[in-house]
Amino acid sequence: ADAGTDGVYFAAGRATPGFSLEIGDGSGSGTRIATVPAQALGGRVKVTAVDYxxxxxxxxxxxxxxxxxxxxxQATEPLDLGRQNNGDVMLVTTLRVDRPVGSDVTLGVACAGACRGTVAIPAAALPVGSWRSIAVPFKCFGKASEMTRVAAPFVLRTALPLEISVARIATGMNADTVLRCGG
Known part of the structure; x- marks a missing residue:
């Protein structure tokens, strides 16, 4: 279990104890989102509450x-996900896309060390208007030896416009859609 959360990083509209929700530009520092509504990146990102x-x-x-x-x-303390990387454990995200997405959406992790693996999320995996769980095997993000100091177990990136709602982020074994390594 990670930081006493049993592998749940985000649920019920907030990050679980030991984690924080952050919006950034990929440069390493971001705006922590503790309450909503909120804005970040000079108003380019807006965060609100929705029901799920x-x-x-x-x-x-x-x-x-x-x-x-x-x-x-973001994790308060680096996580050791090496064991999850060796098995069939996946990063499972329950989400809903609210308008069609472009080809520039990736899901990954960030480490204090070398791992920075990402997986492209194809538009077909993100149908508009329905809640779905999508998963990426942890082994897609790097070698087990690289996954011992994970600073952020979930990083969604895009440079394009995106309307998305997120309900839950956790480790798991099942999902509606499982993405393959490399997209």
Missing amino acids: GVQEGARHFSLAGGGPQTIAV
Whole structure:
């Protein structure tokens, strides 16, 4: 279990204890989102609450594009995901896309060390208007030896406009759609 969360990094509209939700431009520093509504990157990213399961049980992100934008769940202390990397454990995200996406959306992790693997998310994996769980095997993000100091177990990146809502981010074994390494 990671930081006492049993592998759940984001649920019920907020980061779980030991994690924080951050918006950035991929440069390494970001704006922590603790309450909503919120804005980041000079207003290019807006965050609001939406219902999922319970009132305000998810967060909606409106990304305007015009440069790199990241939605990340940062760990307070680096995580050792080497064991998850060796098995069939996946990063599972429950989300809803609210308008068609371009070809520039990736999902990855960020480490204090060498791992920075990403997987392209094809538009077909993100149908508009329906909640789905998508998953990426942790082994897609780097070697087990590189996954021992994960600073952010979830980093969604795009430079294009994107309207997306996120309800849950966790480790898991099942999802509606499992993405392959390399996209």
